[in-house]
Amino acid sequence: MKTLSTFIVCLLTLATGLSAQKASVSGRILNGKAPAEFVNVILLTATDSSIVKLELADEAGTYTFSDLEAGTYFVRTSGLGYADINHPGFQLEENQQLKLDAIDLESSAFQLETVEVVSKKPFLEQRAGRLVVNVEDNITGQGGSVTDLLKKVPGVVVIGEQVSMAGKSGLTILIDGRPTKYMDIQSLLREMPADNIKSIEVISQPGAAFDAEGSGGVINIILKKNSLLGTNGSVYIGAGYGELAKYRTGLSLNHRSGALNITGGLGLRRGSWIEGLDLDRIVGDSLFEQRNYEEGFSNSINGRLGLDYDLSDNHRIGISGRGFYSDSPYDGENRTRILDLASGEPISTFSTINSRKRSTLSINTDAFYRWKIDTSGQQLTIDGSYSSFTRDNVTSLITEGDLGIERENDEPAEAMIYTAQLDYKKPFGQQLQVEAGLKYSLADLDNELIATLLDTNGIFVNDPSLSNHYLYDEEIYAAYSQLRYQKEGFEIVAGLRYENTNTKGNNLTIDSINTLDYGKFFPSLSVSIPINNTFGVAMAYSYRIERPSYYDLNPFIGFIDPLTFNKGNPFLRPELVHSGSVSLTYEKQPFFNLSYDRTNDVISQVTQQDDESGIAFQTTVNLDKFTRYGGQLFFPLDFIAKPISGYAGVMGFYNDYDSDYLGGELDNSQFTWTGFAQVNVNLPSDWKLEVTGWYQGAGVDEGILNNNALYGVDAGIQKKFLDNKLRVQLSADGIIQKFFTGNIDFQNQQMKIRSYWEAPVFNARVTYSFGNRFLKSKEKVQSSGEEARNRID
Template sequence: MIHHYYRLFAILFFTCAAAALAAQETASVAGSLRVADAPAEFANVLLLQATDSAVIKLELADASGTFRFAGLQPGDYFIRTTGIGMPQTDHPAFGLAAGMELQLPVYTLYATATDLATIEVTAKKPFLEQKAGRLVVNVDQSITGQGGSVVDLLKKVPGIVVAGDRIAMAGKSGLTILIDGRPTKYLDINSLLRDMPADNIKSIEVISQPGAAYDAEGNGGVINIVLKKNSLLGTNGQVYIGGGYGERAKYRAGAELSHQSGPLNLTGGVSYNHQEWIEGLDLVRRFDDRTYVQENDGYGVPNSYSLRLGADYDLNDRHRIGVNGQYGFGQSPSFGENLTRITRPESSTPITRFVTYRERQREWNNLNLDGYYRIKLDTSGQELTFDGSVNTFARDTRITLRTEGSDDYPDRLNLEPSDARIFSGRVDYRKPLTASLLLTAGAKASHAELDNELLAKLRINGTLVTDENLSNRYLYDENIAAAYTELGWEAGDWSAKAGLRYEHTRMEGHNVTIDSTNLRSFGQLFPSLSVSAPLKGALGVSLAYSYRIERPSYYDLNPFISYLDPLTYEKGNPFLQPELIHSGQLSVTYEKQPFLNLSYDYTNDIIADVTQQEEASGVAFQTTVNLDRYVRYGGSLFFPLDWIGKSISGYGGAMLYYNDYTSDFLGGNLDQDQWSVTGFMQMDIRLPKDWKFQINGWYQGSGLDGIIRYEPMYGLDAGLQKDFLDDRLNLILSGEGIVQQFFRGEIRYQQQDMDILSTWEAPVFSAKVTYKFGNRFLTKREARDSASQEERGRIGD
C-alpha cells in the first residue's frame, strides 16, 4: 500500500515540474534611481499593475541605485519608489509584451527636508503576536532567559511550566516540540533543549490549530522553536560570550557571519556551549508493610559544539535554489548518587540501607542536510517548491551502576550504541485563483530507520558477564506518505481556510534478540477548518477545528530497560498506539494581540507516562501506555501592562483548564479529573540612561498529569539590559529562579502509594555580552521549512 502513495508522490512531483517548464514566455524591466546626483542606495522599488494598483513585486535598489524585475507577464505596469528621507513617488506607466526587455529612463528622487541623521527608528516587535492558528512569542525581545539554554526560554512562553525534564502547558505534558518546523521525535529532546544555547533562538510559536499543509503530527500542544536567521544586506555578523553560575558553572561563546549581495546569500555560524546542571528526585513509596525512601541527586557537565553553513542563490527572478547544513557533536556525561532506605511502619530504623552510584558517559553527533528549489510560475503568485532532507543521528552511551551497602545488587554495565537516519522529500504548490482565493496542495514522503542496541553486563564474583535477560537489539523502520490540499479565502478583515490531509503510515519494529516483529499499517484523513471575522472596532474573532494524530516517540517504543538504581528502572512499550485528537478553539483578539481563547480537546488512546511496580519485588518502573480517553477544555485570558505607565510595558494572563482521564488500567477503572489554573506575567521597565529592567513570574496551580496529582508551583526571574557603542554592544544580566517552588506530586492508584519531589538548580545568575558588526540594511528572504520538518524528533534518551 505504501508503494502506491510513493507512486502518487512521484506523479505529482513530475507533473508539477512539467508545468513549471511549460510556463509562458515572460518579460523584464530594469531601471536606475538617483538622488542629489548620487545613486539612491537601497531605496524601495515596487512594481504595480496599472489597472488596479495591485503590488506585483517589491525589490531594493542595489548600491548603484539599479533595480530589475524579471519573469513578468505581458501587461501594463508602473513603478513606485520610496525610502527613508524620500517621499513616495509614482512614475509613468508602461506596457510589456511577451519576451520584451524594457530599460526605463533614470528616475530622479528628491530627499525631504528631514535630516537623516536625526531619524531614530524605535519600532520593535511585540513580545506576543497572535497570528492565524498560532501565538508567536518573540523571546529574543526577552532579557531574562538569554543567559541560559532553550529550557530557560521555554519558561517565557505563556502557560508553559518547566519542572526538571517535565515540560507542560497549562498542566498538560506530552507537548510536541518542533525546531524550525522540524519534529524532534528522533532526538534526545531533553538533552537537546538543555544543550542548545538561548542565543540561537528568535521566537517560539505555540501552534494551536495547524492547517493541512502541516503534518498531522501533534496532540494540540505544538511548540515550534524558530532559530535566528540573517536578514541584512552586505557582510555582517555578531560574536557573543556568556557565563553563569548557580551551583554549577555555565559558559558559552559563538559567532555568526553572513554575506548577501545580489542573488547570493551566504550564512554560517559556530557555537560552543557548556551548561552544567543539577537535579534531584526523591521518592517515598509504601508497598505491603514496607516504606521505600529513595533520594536521588545528580549533575551533568555537557559540552556541545555546532557548525552551521547555508547558501541561497537566485538563478533569476523566478528560480531560487538553496542548501543548508548543520553538524553538531558533543559529550554529555552525568553522575548520580542514590540513597535507598527500606523501613517498616513500626520502626524508623532501616531494615535495608544502600547507596548506588550511577555514571553515564555519552558521545553524540548529528548531521542535517537540506536542499530546496523554488519556482515562481508567474507574477500572480503561482509557485512550486521542492524540498529534500537527509538527517543522521548517532550516539554511544556507557552506563555503570555500583551499589555499596548490599550484596543483593551486583554492579551493572550497559553499552548502548544508537544510530538513526531520516530521508524525506516534499513538493508544495500554491496558486491564487482570484484576488481573494488561494489554493495550496502538496505531497510528502519520509523514511526513518533506527538501530538501537543494548549490551548489558553484570559483575559476578568480580567478572563481568552478559545479562541475557536485558541485552537486546531493536530495529525500527517507519514510512509516511502524505498528500494535502487547502483552500484559503480572504476579503478585508474576513478570512477562512479549509483543508484536507491524508497520511498513510507503515511502522515496523523488530526485536532481534527474541526475533519478534510488530508491524502496523494504517491510513487516515485529517480535516481542518478556520474562520476569522471582525467584531467591533479593534476586536476580532476566529473559530478553528482540526483533527490530529500523535505517534509514539521512538524512545517510547524501544523495549530496552534502563536502571536508575536497583529498585527503579524505565522501559519502553513497543505496543503503543497513536493517539487521535479532535481539537477546537474560539479566539478573541484586540488589535491582533491575544486576548481571550476558549478550547476543547478530545483524545482517544492518549499516550501517557505512568509509574508501575512489580508486586513480587516492590521494584518500581516508569513506562508509557495508552489511556482510553482524555478530555480537556478551558480558556486563557491575556492583558497588557502598558496602562500602568509610559515607561512600563509587558503582559499578564491566566489559564483555567479542566483535565479528565478515563481508562481501564492495571485492573482498575481510572477516572481522575481536576481543574487547573496557570498565571503568568512579564513586565519591562525603561530606566534612566537607557537601562531596561525585566521581571517575570509564573504560577501553576495544583493539577493532574495522567495518574499523578501535583501541588502548586511558582517561579520569579529578573534581568537588566543596556546597549552601548551605537547599539552594537549589548549587555544582559539576569537571574533565573530567584524565587522557586519545586515539583511535588503523588500517586494513589491501585497498589501504588507514592510521593514525589523533583528539584533543579535555582537560582542561577548569568551575564552575556554580544557585539554586532557590519551594515544594517534590511532585506527580505522568504521563510521556508525543510522537508523533514515533521520528522526529526522522536528519538529519545
C-alpha cells in the same frame, strides 16, 4: 512514483501559458532639487514583499530595472542619512517601459550618524493559528538552554526531561519547522544555547500543510537568522553560575552579494545542570525513601552553513547544513532507606552511584529548488533533507549496602531520516489561494543495549535478561490540499491531509517483530472574522494523531537504582485527538480563548509497582480517553505607566482522564490554572529592566499523577552602547522558585514526588553586532525536513 509524476504534471499544467513577457521600470532619486546619488533602490513584489532586484542610483540619481515580468510592484529606497521609505505600488503590464515619477527622499534628523529604527515585537503575538512567544529580545533566560526558555512559555511545564503543555504531553517539537522525533531531543533542548533562539511558536491548531503528528499541539523553536544584505554578523560571550559554572561564546555571519547569499554560525558552550528527584513510596507495610541527585556537564559545539543562489529572478536553489556535537558526562547518587511503616525503624539501607558518559552527534542537511511561476504568487517548491543521529551512552551503576550490585551498560544508537516534499500554491485573484503538496519520509533506527553484571570473580558478564537489540523502521506517505479565502479582514482556511504509515519494530534478541500499517484523513478548518477595527473572532478545528515515540516502543530497561527503572512498551497504539477553539483578539493580539480537546487511546506515562519486591517502574501506556476544557485570557500592561510595557495572562484548564487501567477504573479529573506576567521598564540612559513571573496551580499533571502548585520569578537588566552595536545583559533566573511536587494515589500505589533543579542561576552576556544594518534580504525558504525529525528520547 506514478502518483508523484501525475501530481507534478498537473502542477506544471497550471502554469502553462504564463509566458514571461519582459518589461522595465526606471526613475530618478532626488534630494530636494539635487540628485541623490548612490542610494539603494529595491524593487519588491506587492503580494509578499519579496525582493525582485536591487540597484544603486548613479551620480545623476537615476536607476533602471530591466527584464521584468508583468505584475504589481513597489519601490523601497534606503541610504545613509535618509529614512527608509516604501513608495506607492504600481501595475506593470507586459512589455511596458514604465518611467516612474521622481522620488524626493526624506532626510533623517542626523545626516552624519547611522540611524537605526528599532521595532520591538511584543512578548506574546497572536498570528494565524499560532501564539508566538518572542524571546529574542528577552533579557532573562538568554544565558541558559532551550529548556530554560521553554519554562517561560505560558502553560508549558518542564519537569526533568519531560515537557508538557496544560497537562498534555503529546507535544511535537520542531526546530525551524524540522521535526525532532528521531533525535535525542531531551539532550538537545538541555544543551542547545538559548542565545540561538529567536522565538517559540505554540501551534494548537496546525493546518493541513503541517504533519498530522502532535495531538498535544506543536512547539516550533525558531532559530535566529541574519536578515541583512552585505556583510554583517554578531559575536557574543557569556558566563553563568548557580551551583555550577557555565560558559558560552558564538559567532554569526551573513554575506549577500548579487544572486549569492551565504550564512553561517558557530557556537561553543560549556553547560552544567543539577537535578534532584525525591520519592516516598508506601509498599505494603513499608515506606521506601528514595533520594536521587544528579549533576552533569555538557561540552557542545554547534555549527550551521547555508547557501542560496538565484538562478534568475524567479528560480532559486539552496543548500544548508547544521551540525551539533555534545559530550555530556554526569554523576548521580541514589540513597534508599526502607522503613517499617508503623514503627519507623529501618529495615534496609543502600546507595547507588550512577555515572554516565554520553556523546551525541546530529547532522542535518537540506536542499531546495523554488520556482516563482508568476508575480501573482504562484509558486512551486521542491526540497529534500537527510538527517543522521548517533549516540554512544555508557552507564555504570554501583550499589553498596544491603544490595551489592554493580552493572555497566553500553547503549549505542543510530538514526537516519530521509524526507522529500513538493509544495504548490496558486492565488486566484487577491482573495483566493489554493495549496497542495506531497511528502515522503523514511526513518531507519538501530538501538542496542549491551548490559553486563559484575560476577563473583570480578568480571563483567553479559546479562541476558536486560541486553537487547532493537530495530525500528517507519515510512510515512502524505498528501494535502488547502484552500485559503480572505476578504476585508475575513479569512477562512480549510484543509485535508492524508497520511499512510508503515512501521516495523524488530526485537532481534527475542526474535519478535511488530508491524503496523494504517492510513487516515486529517481535516482542519480555521475562520477569522473581524468585528471592527479593534476586535476580531477566530475559530479553529483540527483532527490529529500522536504516534508513539521510538523510545516508548523500545522495550529497553533503564535503571535509576535497583528498585526503580524505566522501560518501553512495544505494543503502544497511536492516539487520535479532536481539537477545537474559539478566540477573541484585540488589535490582532491574543485576548480571550476557549478550547476543547478529546483524545482517544491517549499515550500517557504512568508508574506501576510490585508490592512483593518493592520494585517500581515508569512506562508508557494507552489510556482510554482524555478530555480537556480550557480558557485563556491575555492583556497588555502598557496602560500602567509610559515607561512600562509587557503582557500578563491567566489560563485555566479542566483535565479529565477516564480509563480501565490495571484492573481498576481510573477517573482522574481536576481544574488547574496558570498565571504569568512579563514586565519591561525602560529606564533613563538606555537602561532596560525586565521581570517575568509565573504561577501554576494544583491539578492533574498526566494520567495518574497530580501536581501541587509551583511558581517562579526571573529578572534581568540590559544596557546598550556604541550606537546599539554593543549590548550587555545581566540576569537572574529562578530568583524565586517553587519546585515541582506531586503525588500518585491509585490502586496499590501511594507515592509522593519532589523534583528540583539548579536555581537561582545568574548570567552575564555581551553581544557585539557589526556590518551593514540597512537592507533586508529575500525571504528564507523553509525546507521539507523542517516538518519531519522527537521520538528517540
